[in-house]
Amino acid sequence: MAYADIFERAYRQASDAQMKDDDGLPDDIFSLIEKAVPMPTHNLVPTISPKEAQAPGAQIVPTRKKNTSIPSTKTTPSSSGYFPDKSLSIPGELVLARAQSERVYYPGKVLSFNEKSNKYKVLFASGHEPSLERARFFTRYEEGFLTCQLGALEQPKLDPNYENEELQSLLSKIYPGLYAILAGAQDEGGRLTNFLKGGKARRDLSSRVSPGQFNRQEYMYINNMLQAEFLPDLITTKRLGLKLKRAQPLGEHVLMKKKGVVTEDFNDQLRLHFVLEVLLPETITRLTMDMNKCTYKEADEQVERVENNSQHWVDEVLAARESFLEGRAS
Incomplete structure (x- = not known):
């Protein structure tokens, strides 16, 4: 069976498994693929000359090419701007966020997404509504929500002995x-x-x-x-x-x-x-x-x-x- 066919089948199986177990947490779908198909350390780029492509029964032979791409977590731009993070509930997503000049995080609520600036308007407890990049806040399903440093916040005094x-x-x-x-x-x-x-x-x-x-x-x-x-x-x-x-x-x-x-x-x-x-x-x-x-x-x-x-x-x-x-x- 051709390598491409094996990869396609493995990817389909992994995708199905991910959809069945979509719990809102990150899923390493490619680890499932690698178990079925050992992945090379470099990208495989099909190469074939125009003359060979016209020959009957011509096959594409993968050749190794050094991977010079830089991994990025930024959202992919589109012709009309940027795609928002589809996992967020907008408006209403509750987060821990830090403003542009801050190094600590505070409770916030995502209000909207601006396609032109690729930023999210976030409401803070202070009433301020700055526009923040996605990397500046964590949702309740992200590890940073538990590990980020919180800023001092005066909370309302509630009676610890309250009974009703x-x-x-x-x-x-x-x-x-x-x-x-x-x-x-x-x-x-x-x-x-x-x-x-x-x-x-x-x-x-x-x-x-x-x-x-x-x-x-x-x-x-x-x-x-x-x-x-x-x-x-x-x-x-x-x-x-x-x-x-x-x-x-x-x-x-x-x-x-x-x-x-x-x-x-x-x-x-x-x-x-x-x-x-x-x-x-x-x-x-x-x-x-x-x-x-x-x-x-x-x-x-x-x-x-x-x-x-x-x-x-x-x-x-x-x-x-x-x-x-x-x-x-x-």
Whole structure:
């Protein structure tokens, strides 16, 4: 079989494998190809003379040519400007970003992309909206999100001993629906489907997280309760020290790693993403539905329509980084 045919078949198999396992994280598709076809250390460039090309049964013989190209991570320019990073959810992608004059990173939200300048307008907690190159910010699915140096940021003072029995009571009524999502038996909002689909469909979920009608203290309390219920084994959850009654006993296995649940093969960081991007927004919608006596669709629309001037997303970014770091440590 010709080398080109072997390569094409291997590439097709690797591409299919990547599409089936598109989890939003970088996939080294070429490592799969190299297992099937040992790659040469130099580029293979087909060479054949015009006279030989006209001969019946002519074959192209690969010859070695030194690779003088310079690897680049920049987006490819088009005739109309530049292509934006298609993995980003615009507007709404939550990031850690640094402005032109800064060396440290702050929570930000991507608002738009400018094709002429090939830059992204990013909203900072300060209210500034500078235009930044893609290399100046990290999303929650990138390693730099965990390793970059954060700048000093004055955060709102929240009561660490805050308790709300009414919220606990309301949440206890919602747990059965959340457990149904975890078992793959319910997905009215489509969040489970998008999360399992991976790639951009999963990343778009972070832009749909909203506190709805709850203030920052209540919103963080709801988030803490969900982690206490679904991630009791993580350090970040144990540190919360919440004395809450669990809806279901933990059993001998970690809850979200049990057989028969959609998260059984997830690592700790992916389990945290699942709670923050699937269960948390589901909880806000379902609480809104119960409190306002409306349908699920109406509640979902109410949450998305909320004019959010409280900058809850700043808490969301910082809480995500802290949870991912401590989840990794555990």
